Amino acid sequence: MLREVGFAGFVREHTPALLRTAYLLTGNGPQAEELVQDTLVRLYPKWERVENADAPLAYVRRSLTNAYINQQRRAARREFAYEEVPERVDPYDHTTQLADRDQIWAGLSSLSQRQRAALVLRFFEDLSDEQTAAALGCRVGTVRSLISRGLATLRARMTEVPRHD
């Protein structure tokens, strides 16, 4: 019973915050909802372990981030497995750029999942490099590299000149 109470309380208190993080990771409302639900339902059977963690919210956030990264990996493999010839995407789609006035938000979609996760955790969740590394399950140096490369990619996107031909 204690677990149920603890779980319910956690879900009610933290689902909105987790949804915001999931939304920034996925860039999509329904996918964010699915990510949060899958993460919490998957953790429910071992909730005692979550509650015994030093920071239960950090534990869940780490699970959510890993689920996001793994989910995207599966998606990428699935597309590859069908051996389809991908349609060529013009990176200078002028119409799209004009339509999306927030180039930073649009540019996040061009990052790798780990880069995007690192940026979200670092600049939205305000986690330290060490905390971000713990959430991503990697070393601090890797986190700094992910952030540095992510920012560089965003900077390159923003300085691109729309093609008018």
Place this chain on the structure above:
Amino acid sequence: MTDDFERDPLARELRASLSRHAAEAPRGDALADHILRTVEQQPADVQERRTRSWRTWALPLAAVGAVAAVVGTVIGIQSYHPTASAPAGSRPPSLLRTSAPSPSPLSSSATTVGPSPAIAIGAPNLFGVKILDLSFANGKGWALASANCSNGSGGKCTALLHTTDGTTWVTKSTTPFRVPGVKGGCTDRCVDQIRFATESTGYVYGPNAFLMTTDGGDHWKPQRGGAIALETLDNNVIRVTSRHPGCPSWCDVQVETSGIGSTSWKSSSLGTAPVNAAEGVQLTRSGKNAYLLLPAHVTGGAEAVNSAFYRSADDGGNWTASSDPCQPASQSVAAIATTAGGDGGVSALCAVRTGPTAKFSARFLAVSADAGAHFTARPDLPQTADLLTGDPATGLIAAGIDGLQRSSDGGRTWHTVADVTGQVTWVGFETTTEARAVTNNQTIWTTEDGGKTWSPVVFQ
């Protein structure tokens, strides 16, 4: 380095952008309610919620004679070396004894009393077995599983188990694929389902992997694509794929057909846009008829979502979209499982949803005698179920977290099978009287009298 990030104007802009877009996220109140209702129905000790059912009906009756009565059951696990690094030495068979099934007439009460509980002696050389999927063809069976690695590393390894009599199981040494939960992860060639069309030709598959054997599982050859459902019948194979990376959820379902053992597949159009489907896409067949059910996806509290249902009368060559077999109804319902029977019979297990949080509660059966063109609703089942197998004309079994229920009158009345305990994760008929079920991913039950009595084989 950290200070450098903070001084970077782009980082400041990024922080502002993230904060601005975070406000666009869904509120989460309804989702929290839905999550809590979802776990209400999930016992704490159950971590594997995915369930399976045999979807092809009417295998050759000749298979009946291939399976002897389960008396003094003996199970042997030999040469268990699920990875190349594991010891390859042969091991002595281990014993597992069960009590002999004592046929009992069907009780008039709501509970079927079967044989006394089995005396199971686990296989000493094989531990931590978790059965993921089963397939039988002509009396021979294969189980896709994971088990503790025999090299003492402490992890789980992929195991392919084989039986020729339904009770004595040996491991196949060659498994050039992986299953979920194994050491090192299930990345390349990750499969979670298995189907055999004949004693020699079979398939293991997952969404991104597809392998075929033509020698009974000794050797496997990777094939193009993957599958989320597959059934074989009448020298024909139908497989279901989804090219959409978000499936389950949005599934761009494709159907392909092939001859058994062929590597050439022909596409069949369903003629629809991607549908919002849950995990557990089901394909069931009988004769020339095939039925495809894409269970409604209710994540996030969607209230008015129905399952998608397709029918084929030519072994999967052409398909017709139909309404949810459980509609119309006065309540919000959706089909979650289906099973085909002879002479155009097909049944659907209907889940009743109450309230805006889309909680599934009661179950009832919808049956059709005209190949799915029209369905008639039956009374509620006595307990919840997620799996359905059998034929309304000869016998049905519904199963799930509360065990087994069976009906011999087309779903009008149901009897709880008392001797099968635990969560049923797989169930399927092989003939009109012989069926198997797996409970807790660890025990394989066999019935030869249509589900009245069951005998277990327990893996430890």
